[in-house]
Each structure stands twice: as structure tokens, then as C-alpha cells.
Amino acid sequence: MAPSRPAPASAPHVIVIGAGPGGLAAAMLLAARGARVSLYEKDGVVGGRSRRLETPEGYRFDLGPTFFLYPRILEEIFAECGERLADHVRLTRLDPQYRLVFGGGAGPVIDATPDPLRMAEALTAIDPVDAAALPRFLAENRRKLEIFRPVLERGFSSAADLLAPPVLRALPHLRPHLSLDDELKRHFRDPRTRLLFSFQSKYLGMSPFRCPGLFSILSFLEYEHGVFHPEGGCNAVAGAMARVAQQKGVAIHLGQAVDRITFQGRRANGVIVDGEKIEADAVVMNADLAHALPKLVPEALRPRWNDRKLETARYSCSTVMLYLGVEGRFPQLPHHTILLAEQYRQGLEQIGRGEIPDEPSLYVHNPVATDPSMAPEGHSSLYVLMPVGNLRDGDTDWTAERPRLRAAMLDRLVALGIPDIEARIRHERMVTPLDWQEDFAVGYGATFNLAHDLGQILHRRPGNRFGDTQHLYLVGGGTHPGSGLPVIYEGARISAALLARDLGLPGQAMPHLPGGGLAA
Numbered sequence: 186m187a188p189s190r191p192a193p194a195s196a197p198h199v200i201v202i203g204a205g206p207g208g209l210a211a212a213m214l215l216a217a218r219g220a221r222v223s224l225y226e227k228d229g230v231v232g233g234r235s236r237r238l239e240t241p242e243g244y245r246f247d248l249g250p251t252f253f254l255y256p257r258i259l260e261e262i263f264a265e266c267g268e269r270l271a272d273h274v275r276l277t278r279l280d281p282q283y284r285l286v287f288g289g290g291a292g293p294v295i296d297a298t299p300d301p302l303r304m305a306e307a308l309t310a311i312d313p314v315d316a317a318a319l320p321r322f323l324a325e326n327r328r329k330l331e332i333f334r335p336v337l338e339r340g341f342s343s344a345a346d347l348l349a350p351p352v353l354r355a356l357p358h359l360r361p362h363l364s365l366d367d368e369l370k371r372h373f374r375d376p377r378t379r380l381l382f383s384f385q386s387k388y389l390g391m392s393p394f395r396c397p398g399l400f401s402i403l404s405f406l407e408y409e410h411g412v413f414h415p416e417g418g419c420n421a422v423a424g425a426m427a428r429v430a431q432q433k434g435v436a437i438h439l440g441q442a443v444d445r446i447t448f449q450g451r452r453a454n455g456v457i458v459d460g461e462k463i464e465a466d467a468v469v470m471n472a473d474l475a476h477a478l479p480k481l482v483p484e485a486l487r488p489r490w491n492d493r494k495l496e497t498a499r500y501s502c503s504t505v506m507l508y509l510g511v512e513g514r515f516p517q518l519p520h521h522t523i524l525l526a527e528q529y530r531q532g533l534e535q536i537g538r539g540e541i542p543d544e545p546s547l548y549v550h551n552p553v554a555t556d557p558s559m560a561p562e563g564h565s566s567l568y569v570l571m572p573v574g575n576l577r578d579g580d581t582d583w584t585a586e587r588p589r590l591r592a593a594m595l596d597r598l599v600a601l602g603i604p605d606i607e608a609r610i611r612h613e614r615m616v617t618p619l620d621w622q623e624d625f626a627v628g629y630g631a632t633f634n635l636a637h638d639l640g641q642i643l644h645r646r647p648g649n650r651f652g653d654t655q656h657l658y659l660v661g662g663g664t665h666p667g668s669g670l671p672v673i674y675e676g677a678r679i680s681a682a683l684l685a686r687d688l689g690l691p692g693q694a695m696p697h698l699p700g701g702g703l704a705a
Contacts, residue, residue, distance in 0.1 A: 304408070312373070547597045
């Protein structure tokens, strides 16, 4: 891939490591501000964990994210590059957003809709009192998002940034003593209603019984701003970002792994690729934190995130994935289905101990319900996800467990109304935590990166301007604000703005950036 409009040779040179969503967003923004940007990706495709898996038969799968939420941030990133997201990606807002099946298939079944009146009516199947509480929940979280947006849009350099006026205004609403489930108890009395508005903590790889109550805004975002399907899958968004980046002059080098980042003192000044030194004025790292930091950055330059710290940090759960190309279409399955085990909390506790749940909960993606291009005519591309423990929290032999995991996941599809699923399979691929680590460079197989507990958010997360180094910046789920596509895009915007300011690049100012210091 060659750049079409390279910046002048006199422009500052920025190297971006990794073509995941955060790396692509940072590359677009920095090129739009006049930097010469070179992006190095070790694999032969863009997208990172949002890449596409495609078979010769024509089955297409998103590897990772399938929920596309809150497009406002990405629309603004495209706009800063002089483009309209709608001109590059067709987004369909889903209604129902997803189906939740409770009790391991026994019910009730709720088709979640963004229409508040219809949603309240649907909730009466669980609890009429909870249904009546829905408007208050939405109104409170609308206000909470308004208050926390300036916090999530700013960089954090130290604990002193907690004293900034926007943060001080938000802190009373943080309620750090409440888990997400506890926070929802303020609104809903039935555990199933609370689960309906808290399963979204899976976007962070966390249990709603441990996830901070702040993240009630996740479910609010879905109901207020929509759940979307990008035509062609979420990877179509990464492809569009890569094209815009190239139009802005970014040189994208696929199949070229960065061996390490080079430093002059504490200042990043380039990278080594295939034994060759490539000079740079700044480096942006979009590689997985636990996997890449020990390889790319000398330990002496990261005392607050040294190898011991990385080993003892708290990580998200992992996932077992089945990508199934199957004969037939399944009108009984909506675009997104979440099958919640009867003993949901017990399953989460087992996951936290690194065990395989006795009764698994599942997420099933059936994209042909909205987008027939995702499979050959008369066929479906089913994506099945089971949350499990990561590689650090348990001692599961994932190779030996593959047959049992497969059987359990297919049994769950039978419970969702496909009794002959085994006979319909024409293509199959399984990804376990071990595969996430070995094939996709995900540290400890923790697919959602660092956990988002109170000890690892805001200034306690690895900073966008990294550690005690200079001119090294992080993007992706391992830095502030955290995991999930819209949050990663916001993090890329924060990091790009910090870098642009440090190098004196022109462009849009970020009003919420801290005044100085090095993030840690």
C-alpha cells in the first residue's frame, strides 16, 4: 500500500505500530494534522482484533467486535480528516438491538428495542415495577454521560488531574463503593432486569458484580444512541479507515513486524524493523500491552509498568470462539442473541477462577439477519462466543478441552432453535485463549486487555503519553479510557492530540488535555 499524498519531507515523522482500530484512528488524525506517518503491521491485514476472517466458500466473520456503538466519535475523526463516515461505511441501526434469552433457554425472552415505550412494555414480562423505572434510569444515565464525557475525553498525567474542575464535578457520581449490579439496584429490583442492563460489562471483559457502577452508561449508550451493523461487518470500518489514512498520506506497511522501539535517553526516536533502524520524531504503540511492552520497550524505561507490574496486573476474561459456516438461514435468530445461563453469577465466579463454567452463557452473532453479504446465498455465518478465564487465572489444558467446549457450544445453539446444527456445518474454526495468545498476540489471551476496576482506570491506567518516556504514546484497550471500539477511538484522539501538541503540529485543539507532566 503506497501513500497517495505524502506529507513534505520536512514534516515530523511519526511511526504507528499496529493497524488495529486505535492505530488506524491515530494515523488518520496525525496525517490530517500534517505529520508524515508510517504504519507498521506485523500481519498481512488491517483491523487487529477487528479483522475479517473469510473462507474460500464466501463465509465472512468479524474476528472480534461485532457490536458497533456510538458512531459520533468516529464521525468526528473522519470529519477532522475532511471526510464523512457515511460516504465510506453504510451503518444500519438495529431494532431489535439484540435478543436476551434468560434461564439458559427457559426464558423469559426479551427483544431489546431502542424505543423506550416498547422497551418498557417488554420489561413487564420480568417485572412491571422495573418497567416503570426505565425512564428514570435513562434520564439519570443521560446526565451521567454528560458529566463524564469531559473526563473520558481528557488525558491523565497524574493523580493531580483528579482535581481538574470537570473531574471534580464528576466524582460525586462515580460512587466507587458500588458495583455495576449494585448501581442498578438503585433502579431495578429483579436480578434479570439488572442483568439486561449490565451484561454490557462483557465489552470490558468484566463481571457486573465487580465492574464499577460508572459503566451503567454502557447500556444507556445502546438505548440512547443505537446498536449498529456496518455493512460487510465491523472490519469494513477498519478498511475504510485504512483507505482514508492512505488518502491523507499514511504509508501502511503490512506484514512487517516492529522488533523494538529505539530510544535516545528516554526519548523514542524510531523503531527496528527486520534489523533496519527507521528514524522517527515520535512513536505510537497500538500493540497489545501485556504482549508487546516487554518486547518493544526496555524495562528500565518503564518502572511503573515493569515486567513484574505487568505480570501482577488484573486482566479481563478471555473467550472461546466458534466461527461456523452453516447451510441454511435462521429467521428464529435475530442479528445478536445473548443466552444467559440460569446460574449466571456462578458462571462468572468460575470464569474469575480460571475455570470453564459448568453452564456456559453464550453470545451468537447471525449477521445475515441484516446483511446477506456475510455468507453465500442460502447459508449463514454464525459467530459463537463463550466467556472463559484468561491464561493467567487458571491451568486449563485448552487443547484437550476443545472437543468438550465445542459440544457445549453446539448444545447451546440447539437450545436456541437449531436442532440439526451439527449436520449443517460446512466450515468451522475455533479460537481458544491459547489461540488468542499464540495466533493473535493477545497477552494472557485476555481479549479485552487490562481489567477496568477502580485500581486500573483514569490515572492508574498506562497513560496515553506513556510512563517516564518521551514521545512514546499508547492507543488501544490497554490505555485510557479503555476497551471497546468507541472508547478506543476516543483514546486514539486523546493520544494524537497530545502528540500533535508535543511536536507543534497544527490542528484542532483538545480542550480537556492536561497542562503537563508525563502520564503513567
